[in-house]
Amino acid sequence: MCGIAGLFDTRGKQTFARELIQRMNDIQQHRGPDEGGYHFEPGIAFAHRRLSIIDISTGQQPLFNEDGSVVVVFNGEIYNYQELIPELTALGHRFHTRSDTEVIVHAWESWGEDCVKRFRGMFAFALWDRNRQTFFLARDRMGVKPMYYAVLPDGALAFGSELKVLMQHPGLDKTIDPLAVEEYFALGYVAEPRTIFKGARKLDPGFSLAIRHGQPIPAPKPYWDVRFTLDNRLSLQDATAELTERLRESVRLRMIAEVPLGAFLSGGVDSSAVVATMAGISGEPVNTCSIGFDDPAFNESAFAQMVADRYHTNHRVETVQSDDFDLIDTLAALYDEPYADSSAIPTYRVCQLARKHVTVALSGDGGDENMGGYRRYRFHMMEERMRSGLPYSVRKPVFGLLGRLYPKADWAPRVFRAKTTFQSLARDSVQAYFHSVSILRDDMRRQLFSPTFRNQLAGYNAVEVFRRHAENAGTDDALALVQYLDIKTYLVGDINTKVDRASMAHSLEVREPLMDHPLVEWLASLPTHLKIKGQEGKYLFKKAMEPMLPHDVLYRPKMGFSVPLARWFRGPLKDRVRSAMLGDTLASTGLFNRKYLQHLVDAHQSGARDYSSPLWTLLMFEAFLRNSKLGVEPAPILGAA
Template identity: 50%
Template sequence: MCGIAGIFHCGTIKPVDPQRVQAMCDALAHRGPDGHGVWTAPGVGLGHRRLSIIDLAGSPQPMHSADDRHVISFNGEVYNFKELRRELEAEGAQFNTHGDTEVILAAYQRWGTDCVGRLNGMFVFAIYDKAQRTLFLARDRFGVKPLYTAMLSDGSIAFASELKGLLAHPLLRREVDPQAVEDYMAWGYVPDHRSILKGVGKLPAGHWQLLRHDTPPAAPQQYWDLSFAERRKGKVADLEAELLHHLGQAVSSRMVADVPLGAFLSGGVDSSSVVALMAEQSREPVRTCSIGFDVAAVDETGYAARVAELFGTNHQSRRVSADQFDAIDQLATMFDEPFADASALPTWRVCQLARESVTVALSGDGADEAFAGYRRQVFHHREEQARRLLPAPLRRSVIGPLGRVWPKADWAPRPLRFKSTLQALAASGAEGYARALGTVPPEVRATLYADGFLRELGDYRAEQPFVALMEGAPARSGLDAAQYADCKFWLPGDILTKVDRTSMAVSLEAREPLLDHRLVEFAATLPEGLRVKGVQGKWLLKKAMERYLPQDILYRPKQGFVTPIAQWLRGPLAAQARGVATGSTVAATGWFDKAQLARMAESHIAGRSDHSRLLWQLIMLDKSLGRLGVST
């Protein structure tokens, strides 16, 4: 696992200052503390920070091909590199190292841009062709590894694994994109199709881009997409066996490392499944770690301990205080862009614990997206059934107005909270699911923005790209489309961003076996009834794992990391909650109605309502803007 950075001139060839590339790499030192390198030539510069995982001493970067025609800077892991190496050797390729970096170089020389379709892994890389004078950029299928790009005033494109790498370049313009603010307020993160800064983009997941010195930048090209359009047929027992085969392959391929390796273990279905399969394939006890909280209601370490005992793992567990609010400044620095998923705090803590004993940790991320494990997906599936029964005019004219006047009732038992369900049923399936996934609904955002900011946004609303994504999904049902959108929108923007930044902050490589593309492609073909049965999501996955895991691990309600933000904002962070309306960077932007922000803060602090998610988003936005040093 590493960090990469570089500069490439489009439309002209100018010298590249190696000190600029070095400064960009230095900003990414946490991603690669074990080595660094910079290579420049007329019009191009590549930089690298290395975290040694495979071939510890033999694969320094940037790396040159054997014939010196190509140069690569690579971040990630290619899990099938040994198989590809054997194939390439059979066709005459020769290798001087034992790692995956040289295999990518040889694959590009043999297959050109088609090489990315042969790579099974998580990766971002840049390959410069000295003969053709082109730069090839590529990103893995799901966007596990990030790549930021920016067109600069001198005609060059700068790229880096994190935004802080670009911020080290003196020509980067630091002006906020208003549409990114709208996106962030809707979702709690800036999605992959945008960046918080104007002129900065992200290479989309499953895409490559070929840049030339003599032409303007070409648009990224998609090389992979996930399809839910087909349905697998067969007996449940056969599909279950096929699923276990894919799971076993995914886990075993990610257990290759020349450094200590372990796993995160929360005690939930996904991480427990990964640990079970690791234990089955390992001669030594698997190293596992879990984080618990000093609040019994949100502490899952007991379940993790049971799984650890069941498989005889070398288990580390640590309880931390739920009051981690003193770490939010460090969190803002980690993410660069505003990021309001509060589970980033405990995720960072478990990464810190893991790094004390291992350099690589396998996680359970990805199963919920692939197998329909989120409660919102199960609800959406049932809502779609209701939409088919209720005529659209009835939903718009009766259910819609009822949803608008129904009280929010956060205090009520969950079965009595009808407002969001009524609002979702009144909308189309895509609009309803966007509402379920979002953090601040459009009607609330409209009351927060100042008139001038609303004029600047014009007709744009954050839900529009998401709805378009769902409506254009290769899918046969509403559940298919929801899962597709989760994989393409939520997964890279929230989940994978969270894991990448928090793990890389402590120089830990996190691997996601449940995002093996062969496994996810298989899951996408499962009949809906094998994904959701009644109110149970991930049905076939849980059934397949019954031979490994006890019932109360498999079928207990999904917990996830919980952070007591609502309490913080009524206690130690109350002053910061009030501050978003007065004296903060956010208040100075003029984007928001200060009086409305003040009313919401006071209502929350007094306990009359729960505006914790909104206030947390505003606080994290404020801290991010302060660190970016942006102009507004």
């Protein structure tokens, strides 16, 4: 696992200052503390920070082909590299290392842009081919590894593993993008391909960008997408057997390392299944780690211990105090742009714990999206059945009126929150799902934003992120559609971003067997009834794991990896929240309606409403502004929408 950075002159052959490239590379030293490497030639500057995992002795980067005409910097792992080496050797290539990085340069020579279709893994890389005068960027299919880039006013393209790399360049336009602000306050993250800055972009998962020197910069293009065909008619028995075998293969590939390896073990189905599978492969006890909480409402450590005891793992647990909120500014600096998932706190802590004992950890991320695990999926399917009973022309006015008139009941279980249900029934499928996952829903964002800022948005609504992806989903199945939307948005923008930054902050590599793309493709071929049966999510997965995991781990209510925000904001963080909401930093942006900010604070702290999620979202935005020093500049920070 590594950090990459660099510059490419799309127009000419300018010489880039070594001091600048070093600054861009040094800012991400946490991603690769073992070594740093550079390559310079006219029009090109590549930099790399290395965390040594495979081929420790000879896998240094930047790495070249035999004659030095192709150079690559790479972040990630190509899990099938051992299979590709004999194939490439038969095509005449000579390997000088045992690293997966060298596979990339030779695959490029043989297959060009299609090389990415042959890679199985998590990756982001930049490559320069002097003979073809071609610069190439690529990102893995599921967006596990990040890739930021920016086209600068002088024609140079800057790239890096984190936004902070690009921020070192004085030519980067750091004007805040109003559309990104709208997306953030709806979703809790800025969705791909946008970033918080108008001058920078993220490369979408499953996309590549090839630039021929001296020619216009084309749009990135996709090389992969998941298709929910739902046409695989396996019996339940055959499907459980195949799922178990596919998971075993995925885990086996991710256990290849020359450094200490282990796994996160939360006590949930996904991480427990990964650990159980690892135990069946490894000849040694698996290293596992868990975070416990001193608040029983948030503590799953007893269930993790069940799995650890069953498989005799080397299990380590650390208890986090329920008032572990001193990471707010640390997280703002870590994520570079606004990021509002409060589970970033325990994720940071579990990575910190794991790195004390291992360099590589396997996780259960991606299980909910691919197996059908979220409770919101079941609610959405129920609402879809109700929506299908009435035409949209009837639903919209009738349920829209009921949604406006019915009192709000945040305190009640969702099934009893009629206002939310009425609002969802008044929408189409995509609008309804967007509404259900939004942190601040449409009406709240209208009240939150100032009239001036609403004008800058010019009618833009973050639901357009979902609509854009829905057009490519290729399915109208209720579950498949929202799984596709989550794979394209929440999994990438929230989950993968959280884990990448938290793990890399501690120089820990995290691998993701439940996001293996052949497994994802196979799961997308299965019919809905194998994923959700009645009120049971992850039905097939749980059935497959019954011989391997305790019943209480498989069939207990899902808890999640959360922190007690509501209590914090009425107790130990009460003054900090009020100061942040009503202080100069947010006020200086001109984005917000101060009266609504006052309402959010007063209503939450009085106990009248639970506004913990909106307040956390605002608190992290305020921390981002302070960390980036954008909220205190006298000049406007917003560009035209």
